[in-house]
Amino acid sequence: MATRTGRPQRRNQVLSRERIIETAIELLDAGGESALTTRALTERLSTGSGAIYYRAGSRDELLDTATETVVTAALAAKPAGAAATPEDEIRTVALALFDAIAEHQWLATRLTLQIVRKPFGPVTVGIFERIGRQVGALGVPQASWFDAASTLVHYILGAVSQNARIDGDTSTVQPDRAEFLEATATAWQALAPEDYPFMHAIVGRIREHDDREQFLTGIAIVLDGLTRLG
Amino acid sequence: MATRTGRPQRRNQVLSRERIIETAIELLDAGGESALTTRALTERLSTGSGAIYYRAGSRDELLDTATETVVTAALAAKPAGAAATPEDEIRTVALALFDAIAEHQWLATRLTLQIVRKPFGPVTVGIFERIGRQVGALGVPQASWFDAASTLVHYILGAVSQNARIDGDTSTVQPDRAEFLEATATAWQALAPEDYPFMHAIVGRIREHDDREQFLTGIAIVLDGLTRLG
DNA sequence: AACCAATTTGGTGCGCCGCTCCAAATGTGT
DNA sequence: ACACATTTGGAGCGGCGCACCAAATTGGTT
CATH class of the missing domain: 1.10.357.10 (Tetracycline Repressor, domain 2)
Structure with missing residues (x-):
């Protein structure tokens, strides 16, 4: 009973949120906005739509997250x-x-x-x-x-x-x-x-x-x- | 045989291209880009999708045409x-x-x-x-x-x-x-x-x-x- | 007035989409 | 070992763009 975890939190994380975003960006780069479909994502990650939804939310949210990821990286540039x-x-x-x-x-x-x-x-x-x-x-x-x-x-x-x-x-x-x-x-x-x-x-x-x-x-x-x- | 028409051209024009564009802009203004659907257009104009396609092309072309219409009007502004x-x-x-x-x-x-x-x-x-x-x-x-x-x-x-x-x-x-x-x-x-x-x-x-x-x-x-x- | 070829129309159906829902699988605490 | 919470994969629903086409409508010719 040494644990005081308010949340169980971690588990094996076979499918992380980051991996979804990363794959989404790959699909977007390769084929534009129309290439980011739930089905293409599930196929690439060999999972189901439920899992993607559970971690990354709707397609619109995923697009926003991808945008945020790329922009944040760009803003970190230093002279x-x-x-x-x-x-x-x-x-x-x-x-x-x-x-x-x-x-x-x-x-x-x-x-x-x-x-x-x-x-x-x-x-x-x-x-x-x-x-x-x-x-x-x-x-x-x-x-x-x-x-x-x-x-x-x-x-x-x-x-x-x-x-x-x-x-x-x-x-x-x-x-x-x-x-x-x-x-x-x-x-x-x-x-x-x-x-x-x-x-x-x-x-x-x-x-x-x-x-x-x-x-x-x-x-x-x-x-x-x-x-x-x- | 007095006619030398290379093309018959005009006819009653019950459904004009302009009317489609106009309606498309109305739908777009009211509900954003996702509100412009073929089905919504056919309902408003009480026609079929074939007629719309025949006159205005694909949804993407229609969006471009609508953009062109609005921008051209704006560019006509004079001091x-x-x-x-x-x-x-x-x-x-x-x-x-x-x-x-x-x-x-x-x-x-x-x-x-x-x-x-x-x-x-x-x-x-x-x-x-x-x-x-x-x-x-x-x-x-x-x-x-x-x-x-x-x-x-x-x-x-x-x-x-x-x-x-x-x-x-x-x-x-x-x-x-x-x-x-x-x-x-x-x-x-x-x-x-x-x-x-x-x-x-x-x-x-x-x-x-x-x-x-x-x-x-x-x-x-x-x-x-x-x-x-x- | 009757015919015809070209044009224009309405509508059906296909393949794909985002998304919801849920039973099963996988993990954790006791 | 058991109960329970989290996480997963996938089937199914309603809706979409669009290709396709039989029917309707036209104007010109006779």
């Missing part, structure tokens, strides 16, 4: 150098989110969905806290912290979601990328010049541009604008 | 005053998109989905052209037009998607709004202050802030940053 400026911090976390969405394209819609539906969930709050903490160090007066953080978060998540393509690292997916740019350029060229003068004016830039660089340029622009807040 | 600055133009179209998403919350995810999957569809191109056209008049050098337009579009769509709540006009939905802000503030207050110092620092602002004003502040910040491009 490489020793003395990091607030700009470094912001760039680092922004790029981490960029890469996370490049690797998990299903995040693009799921992230906005979670921000809209759960404005005080760990994802929303985590992103806000992580980025917002830097704006004070940027010299933004406290009265404008909320506005400044909102603007930064809106821009970063907007850019990151709209760039959800497969070009995270320079491993094997580069050819598709070139084809994709070529197709886009051709399509833009085919537009009626009198109706789309701007698209024609920039079509030359699309082939040579780099999404990641453009993203950093955008961040620099927003940071520049923030310094004028007073 | 009120006679002599409109490029800043006025940008603010006007940005607010039109803001209101469109406030009225049709399902747009938030559908819009990013369309931008990611169809980078040369009418929605993506339309938004880019409409906003991009203004950056030249802002004094941005042509070499930076693409970057400037990207940044603006990313910010505007990001902010707009993340604000997808029901507070478009001041008609009847205001009480929920106050409750919602109160709940958010309370939730933020409950966070551990040592882990979330920033959230605690700004929690006072949430009750008094206005989404639309904050959105305009963000646009001003980005526009400010754009003027430094050279």
Whole structure:
């Protein structure tokens, strides 16, 4: 009777909650949001739907949990150098989110969905806290912290979601990328010049541009604008 | 034999494509994306699924068409005053998109989905052209037009998607709004202050802030940053 | 007015989905 | 060894998107 366990708790854990989430993310990465089905999960984990439900809840909850897992990992990114400026911090976390969405394209819609539906969930709050903490160090007066953080978060998540393509690292997916740019350029060229003068004016830039660089340029622009807040 | 019709074309059009799209938007507005089902459509229009398929294509195509319809309408917004600055133009179209998403919350995810999957569809191109056209008049050098337009579009769509709540006009939905802000503030207050110092620092602002004003502040910040491009 | 080919319609059924429910299996405390 | 709580696998239900098709409807031709 030496035990004072309020809860029995552990057992052999053949099927852990973590393993379900991990497998769910694999399925999502491989085939998009529609590939995450209860049946596919049960088959991969060789179990039944009841067990999955018991541990991970509904499909919607599972998607939220997967989102939370990926985002939390990205938010843990730290700048490489020793003395990091607030700009470094912001760039680092922004790029981490960029890469996370490049690797998990299903995040693009799921992230906005979670921000809209759960404005005080760990994802929303985590992103806000992580980025917002830097704006004070940027010299933004406290009265404008909320506005400044909102603007930064809106821009970063907007850019990151709209760039959800497969070009995270320079491993094997580069050819598709070139084809994709070529197709886009051709399509833009085919537009009626009198109706789309701007698209024609920039079509030359699309082939040579780099999404990641453009993203950093955008961040620099927003940071520049923030310094004028007073 | 006076007819030289290559196509018979018109007929009584009891069930027009427009009517399907219109009804689809009604269903989406009322119950979100999951409320748009073939069966619900057939019931409302008292027809069969074949007819809907014949005119509007798959459910996914119909969702894209609905998105296109709403976005195109928003992009047609023009500034009120006679002599409109490029800043006025940008603010006007940005607010039109803001209101469109406030009225049709399902747009938030559908819009990013369309931008990611169809980078040369009418929605993506339309938004880019409409906003991009203004950056030249802002004094941005042509070499930076693409970057400037990207940044603006990313910010505007990001902010707009993340604000997808029901507070478009001041008609009847205001009480929920106050409750919602109160709940958010309370939730933020409950966070551990040592882990979330920033959230605690700004929690006072949430009750008094206005989404639309904050959105305009963000646009001003980005526009400010754009003027430094050279 | 009668006919025809093309177009348009309503509806049935298939395969799949998320999810509920529950009997059996597996563990723990005494 | 026994009672009991936890955990599991799977069968079944209602609903979904969609392919498919026989019937109805059209406008043009004669």
